[in-house]
Amino acid sequence: MSISCQIKAISEWKLDLIAAKVFEHLTFDKGKTVKEVYRILNRCRAEEKTVRISRKAMLEKSIAKQRERLDKYIDLCADGIITKQELMERRKGLDNQIADLQSQYESVEQEDERSGALDMKLISQKLDEWQRASKNDVDRELINSCVAQITPLTNEEFRWALDFQMSEVQARNAAAYTMDGFVEMARFSISFEEAKAFKASRNQGIRKNEWQDLTVVVGIWSKTQK
Structure with missing residues (x-):
C-alpha cells in the first residue's frame, strides 16, 4: 500500500x-462482485487496447513518413542536388526522430504485454x-x-x-x-x-x-x- x-x-x-x-x-455477495469487477476490468482493458492499437498505427505511419523523407534526401544526394555533409546533417535529425518514435512504439507494445489476462x-x-x-x-x-x-x-x-x-x-x-x-x-x-x-x-x-x-x-x- x-x-x-x-x-x-x-x-x-x-x-x-x-x-x-x-x-x-x-x-x-462475492459471486456477483467477482463478475462485476471482471466486467469493469474487461471493459476498461478493451478500451485501453483500442487506444493502443490506434497509437501504434499512428506511430507506424510517422516512422514510415520519416523514413520516406530520409530516402528522398539520399536520392537528392545521389543526384548531386545536396552534398554528403548536408545529407549527414539531415540524416542525423531524422535518425533521432525515428529512434524516438520506435521507442514510443516499443513502450506501447510493453503495455500490451503487461495487460495480460485477468x-x-x-x-x-x-x-x-x-x-x-x-x-x-x-x-x-x-x-x-x-x-x-x-x-x-x-x-x-x-x-x-x-x-x-x-x-x-x-x-x-x-x-x-x-x-x-x-x-x-x-x-x-x-x-x-x-x-x-x-x-x-x-x-x-x-x-x-x-x-x-x-x-x-x-x-x-x-x-x-x-
Missing part, C-alpha cells in the same frame, strides 16, 4: 476507522479476504494486500484505490497509479458519532471540537500498473 503524503500525515486510529468504514460500505483466482482470493475482515479492527496486512494507494485529497477527504490483482509481493509504484485508471465504486462520509463509537470500541474518547467529518471515495484500478 502507498500513502501519498502531500497533506499532513493521517493518524493511525483515523486510518483504521476509515478502513473499517471502507470494508463496511463495500460488503457484497487473474480471476487472485481477484476471488482478495474478495474472500475482504469478506472475512472484521468490522471494527481491519487487519493491516489485508489493507496492504488489497489497497494499492491512499490519497489525501484534503485533510478531510481521502481516495482509497483498491487493486484486487495486486500480489502481496508486488512492488508498489505510487507514481504509476493515476486518476485515469480509477473507477469509483463508493463515496461516503464519516460523522462525529461514527468516530466516537469507533473510539469507544477501543476504550478511548474524542471531543466534538476535535473532529471534522471525513469524505471517502473508494474505487478500483482498472489499468495494469507498471
Whole structure:
C-alpha cells in the first residue's frame, strides 16, 4: 500500500476507522462482485487496447513518413542536388526522430504485454479476504494486500484505490497509479458519532471540537500498473 503524503500525515486510529468504514460500505455477495469487477476490468482493458492499437498505427505511419523523407534526401544526394555533409546533417535529425518514435512504439507494445489476462483466482482470493475482515479492527496486512494507494485529497477527504490483482509481493509504484485508471465504486462520509463509537470500541474518547467529518471515495484500478 502507498500513502501519498502531500497533506499532513493521517493518524493511525483515523486510518483504521476509515478502513473499517471502507470494508463496511463495500460488503457484497462475492459471486456477483467477482463478475462485476471482471466486467469493469474487461471493459476498461478493451478500451485501453483500442487506444493502443490506434497509437501504434499512428506511430507506424510517422516512422514510415520519416523514413520516406530520409530516402528522398539520399536520392537528392545521389543526384548531386545536396552534398554528403548536408545529407549527414539531415540524416542525423531524422535518425533521432525515428529512434524516438520506435521507442514510443516499443513502450506501447510493453503495455500490451503487461495487460495480460485477468487473474480471476487472485481477484476471488482478495474478495474472500475482504469478506472475512472484521468490522471494527481491519487487519493491516489485508489493507496492504488489497489497497494499492491512499490519497489525501484534503485533510478531510481521502481516495482509497483498491487493486484486487495486486500480489502481496508486488512492488508498489505510487507514481504509476493515476486518476485515469480509477473507477469509483463508493463515496461516503464519516460523522462525529461514527468516530466516537469507533473510539469507544477501543476504550478511548474524542471531543466534538476535535473532529471534522471525513469524505471517502473508494474505487478500483482498472489499468495494469507498471
